[in-house]
Amino acid sequence: MFTYAVIGFGARGRKYSAFLKERGAKLTAVCDCDEAVFSVARKDYGLEERRLFVSAEEFFAAGKLADLLIVSTTDRAHTAPAVQGMRLGYDILLEKPIATSREECELIERTAQQTRRRVIVCHVLRYSPFFRKIRELIGSGAFGRVVTINHTENVGYWHFAHSFVRGNWRNESESTFMLLAKCCHDLDILVYLIGADCSSVSSMGALSWFYPGNPEKGADFCFECGKKDCPYNAEKFYLANPLWVKVPALPQAGREEFIRNWINRRENPYARCVYACDNDVVDHQIVDMQFENGATAHLTLTAFTKDFYRNVKVCMEKGVIEGDMRDKTLRVCHFGQEEEIVDLSGSFSDAHGGGDARLIDDVCEIMEGRKAFSETSVSASMQSHKIAFAAEESRKSGGELKKV
Ligand SMILES: NC(=O)c1ccc[n+]([C@@H]2O[C@H](COP(=O)([O-])OP(=O)(O)OC[C@H]3O[C@@H](n4cnc5c(N)ncnc54)[C@H](O)[C@@H]3O)[C@@H](O)[C@H]2O)c1
Incomplete structure (x- = not known):
């Protein structure tokens, strides 16, 4: 212990x-x-x-x-x-x-x-059965080398509004730029799957929708606004999704009244109209990457999706693996053979496809002396951060190619 x-x-x-x-x-x-x-x-x-x-x-x-x-x-x-x-x-x-x-x-x-x-x-995705299985399949050698990966971080319009317009990660000077905050996970997964360092990047993106002055705006706060059908109506969202209410512990009794009191106050940043916040992080960004072993990768980050999930397509010399974390399955095709469906639903659990819990299992193994090293040591994690810093420089210079 x-x-x-x-x-x-x-x-x-x-x-x-x-x-x-x-x-x-x-x-x-x-x-x-x-x-x-x-x-x-x-x-x-x-x-x-x-x-x-x-x-x-x-x-x-x-x-x-x-x-x-x-x-x-x-x-x-x-x-x-x-x-x-x-x-x-x-x-x-x-x-x-x-x-x-x-x-x-x-x-x-x-x-x-x-x-x-x-x-x-805490690069928890490395511990998720979803990405572990993809890496295991790549590592089997049966599909040859990775040629290119297409990866998408679908943030979800409601999640984006909560975290990146109203919440902790909305403003670069208070937190950091979007790619580092949200996608250091995704960049880390690309490094993990490709198994090489990235040599150069090019990136583009902007804040295109959640800006003050957007004609969709009704009032500064949702509780003052007549547009009750707005997809970003705060009261409606938090009543339907109490786990996203930003308090240390929600009361069991009188929960609905508690949430109404919490969300209908001017002091609460989550009560703000999504078009009247002090947010400045991008709502969409793409990154193209060249890796030292010849592989290439493309990452899309977007707020404009219904669900919050990741999907990936790994194209290799002799086959392709496609996965969508919502389906909890992988479609694996060895060229010339029948496609195989790998069902991972048994190993998925709540956060990050089971990555959170497995990270903590690993921490216990290490702290109790049964394992010497973590796969997500600071040195192993540096590469994803270097890519993020170079990509952000590229985005700010209109997509110029940058060395990592
Ligand atoms: N691994 C993941 O997948 C993942 C997911 C979400 C968040 N995060 C990261 O985890 C960190 C925490 O996020 P969170 O969602 O728990 O945010 P949070 O706002 O719920 O918690 C942060 C806590 O830190 C406290 N705090 C801030 N500055 C402090 C200081 N100088 N000294 C002491 N306390 C301080 C705040 O009062 C708050 O209670 C962030 O860096 C975030 O990016 C990681």
Whole structure:
């Protein structure tokens, strides 16, 4: 059994904590600048007041309080706690993105090497049975080499509105650019499947629909707007999707009234009209990539889809694999033979196609000494981030080819 502490006890910090608790690990301290989240730490984990910290300074001044530190603060607040944590002797479970600049990513990688601490990056898709199976099929050698991959991150119009127009990741100066925030996962999967570094990229994209002044706008807040059929009506969305209500814990009783009170307030950023927010991240972007082993890949990121899912098509010398995470199946064709359907529905579970839970299984294997390395170490994860930084430079220069 090992112990862990969490800095950033939001949605991700609480999710990983729940998985770790189920597997017998013990939460010993929580640090979060929002005291509202402490109620969960007290109630579900029995933490005493002296183990709840509102500032990172106080938390680190208390010394090393666990074996593992989960860094699940918001995007711009990863570097300082990760570096301080390693220097204090913690192994780190680090939420993606590693950090929001090349320099900070490199600092985290360097510190991991200098302190010899393990840093496991939460690139959960690598742990999903869906991508694991594709990699296993590629690795079998039966289809020859990967020639090209087409991959799409379908964000979903409602999910985009929640997270990237009204929510945490809407504004680059507060979080980071869209490709790094959302697609470091997808870029990492392309590197994982192709098995080589990327040499150059070209990218295009923009914010085309969710802008202030869009003629679709009715009022500044949904509760003041007469357009009740708007697909982005906040009250309708959160009443129908209570798990997306951004509070530490939803009450069981009186839930509907609670949500109505929460969403019909001017102070709530999620009450805003999607055409009256301070968002600036792109709602669509494409990236073309050349890999060092000759393979090419194309990534499309788009807000404009009904569902939130990923689909991929891996074209190889002797066959093709097509997969859509909604179907939980892969269509595998060895040229000249019957197509085979690989049913993965038995191994899918809630988040990221089962990747979240399996990442935590891996963390337990490592922390309990049964495994030495993580496949999502900071060094393994750097390549996806380098691609994202180069692609964003390319997008800003109108698609110019950039070296990674
Ligand atoms: N691996 C994945 O698939 C995945 C999915 C969603 C989010 N994320 C990443 O996880 C991280 C957290 O996202 P979330 O959805 O849990 O957000 P969240 O807003 O629910 O939680 C973040 C928490 O960090 C706290 N916080 C922020 N700055 C802090 C600081 N300096 N010190 C202490 N506490 C601080 C906030 O008060 C909040 O409680 C982000 O970096 C995000 O990009 C990863």
